[in-house]
Amino acid sequence: MSLNHIYMVLVVALTPSISNGVVATGFVFNDSNGNRLRDSGEVGVANVLVSNGADVVKTDSEGRYRLSVTDDTTIFVIKPDGWDVPVNELNIPQYYYINKPAGSPELKYTGVEPTGPLPESIDFPLTASSDTHEAFTMLTFGDPQPYSLTEVDYFARDIVSELINTDKAEFGVVLGDIVGDNLDLFTPVNEAVSKVGIPFYYVYGNHDMNFDAESDDLADETFERVYGPANYAFMRGDVLFITFDDVLYPQSITKSRYTGGFTEKQLTFAKNLLEHVPTDTLIVSMMHIPLFDEWIGDTFVDAHREAYFNLFENHPRGLSLSAHTHKQQHVLFGKEEGWPHDDTEHHHYNVGTTSGSWWNGAPDTRGIPHTTMRDGTPNGYAFINFDGNKYTVDYKVAGSDESVRMNIFLPKVFEHRGGAAPFAVIIYNATEKATV
Numbered sequence: 001m002s003l004n005h006i007y008m009v010l011v012v013a014l015t016p017s018i019s020n021g022v023v024a025t026g027f028v029f030n031d032s033n034g035n036r037l038r039d040s041g042e043v044g045v046a047n048v049l050v051s052n053g054a055d056v057v058k059t060d061s062e063g064r065y066r067l068s069v070t071d072d073t074t075i076f077v078i079k080p081d082g083w084d085v086p087v088n089e090l091n092i093p094q095y096y097y098i099n100k101p102a103g104s105p106e107l108k109y110t111g112v113e114p115t116g117p118l119p120e121s122i123d124f125p126l127t128a129s130s131d132t133h134e135a136f137t138m139l140t141f142g143d144p145q146p147y148s149l150t151e152v153d154y155f156a157r158d159i160v161s162e163l164i165n166t167d168k169a170e171f172g173v174v175l176g177d178i179v180g181d182n183l184d185l186f187t188p189v190n191e192a193v194s195k196v197g198i199p200f201y202y203v204y205g206n207h208d209m210n211f212d213a214e215s216d217d218l219a220d221e222t223f224e225r226v227y228g229p230a231n232y233a234f235m236r237g238d239v240l241f242i243t244f245d246d247v248l249y250p251q252s253i254t255k256s257r258y259t260g261g262f263t264e265k266q267l268t269f270a271k272n273l274l275e276h277v278p279t280d281t282l283i284v285s286m287m288h289i290p291l292f293d294e295w296i297g298d299t300f301v302d303a304h305r306e307a308y309f310n311l312f313e314n315h316p317r318g319l320s321l322s323a324h325t326h327k328q329q330h331v332l333f334g335k336e337e338g339w340p341h342d343d344t345e346h347h348h349y350n351v352g353t354t355s356g357s358w359w360n361g362a363p364d365t366r367g368i369p370h371t372t373m374r375d376g377t378p379n380g381y382a383f384i385n386f387d388g389n390k391y392t393v394d395y396k397v398a399g400s401d402e403s404v405r406m407n408i409f410l411p412k413v414f415e416h417r418g419g420a421a422p423f424a425v426i427i428y429n430a431t432e433k434a435t436v
Helices: 003-012 149-158 183-194 221-227 264-274 302-310
Strands: 022-030 049-051 056-058 064-069 073-077 096-099 124-128 135-141 171-174 200-202 232-236 239-243 282-286 318-322 329-333 346-350 380-387 390-397 406-409 424-427
Touching: 022 073, 049 064, 049 232, 049 264, 056 064, 056 264, 064 073, 149 183, 183 221, 239 264, 264 302
Parallel strands: 022 124, 135 171, 171 200, 239 282, 282 318, 318 346
Antiparallel strands: 022 064, 049 056, 049 073, 073 096, 135 380, 232 239, 329 346, 380 390, 406 424
16 A cells, blocks of 8 residues: 555545534633733624634624634634734744643653643634735744754844844744754744744744654644644735644654644644635645655655645635755646646745754854755745735845845866856746746
């Protein structure tokens, strides 16, 4: 039996709901005084989407929702356009409630503490956003991936320092591998990122997991404690952002300890969510492992990619973002690759990494490694500029002027007479359809 056949069984029958007879209820409300408590006179917000990670419901006219829960369920609000969710002291959005009465199992790195009995009402505060225009910019970091405090310092000085209090983006996303296996480094990385001064969302990567977990659903316990659910969504303008944990671990089908793919529950969540979203909405999926296979072979389950594309049957505008490869790549998926539309393609942007090639290379004058990526692109980060359901991408080389877009490699010695000299040009952010 082939790998794809084995996983095909997983994705055919989507689980319709979470149910063990226990129901969570509460309100999504307009937190007019910003204290995160539902005070007298603060009204509920109608038609806001709330999820338990599989089901997606709308709040009623009073802002109330009802969702089934288990003893390991995270309830979260899907931030609508025109509203903001609160952030903590490290600019991490707070939009969820973890229901884990017994807490996480004992692991090397601490998971979620016991949450106790289910509250009578789980309420989510929203505040009206002062920034409601359709044009906006997001900042994307791929793989900070420090293995030590020294490398956290490299990240802070090489990347964060030139973005402190930026006015170029409204929010940011770290596309996984926040750290390099040492989950105690989540806090110093978060402290560094917080200095950018904008809300930052985080994606779960294969180096952010509890490697001593016995099952995939327990591998993100420490991530969950720090950042909340690994699968969630939010709206901004005409764009829906959906975040996926696409790291399947542990698994024994391939030689790697993990592989890229989706679970039934994730696909059910996305399917249920898209039923509430207009067809002309741009859907931006954020994950860590890219949808295409990489240099080490079968790195993403083909059947899972097909099931993911099938979700877009009524939504022709799709962009997906990943990191993981320590290269910068643009891949366009068309009808032949399973994308269900003739007149559009699915653009997968594999974003360059902030750590470059894992903070390797000769040090520069600051003592920070040059850490050029595996494809010859210098380390850096990307701005994605949205206008309605259209977008453009800009890649910024760390420590360089914004005009730096390519590198030209010429031979050090030329023949004295005649003959041609070979040279190569690396353009850092070109797609296969780019005009150069």
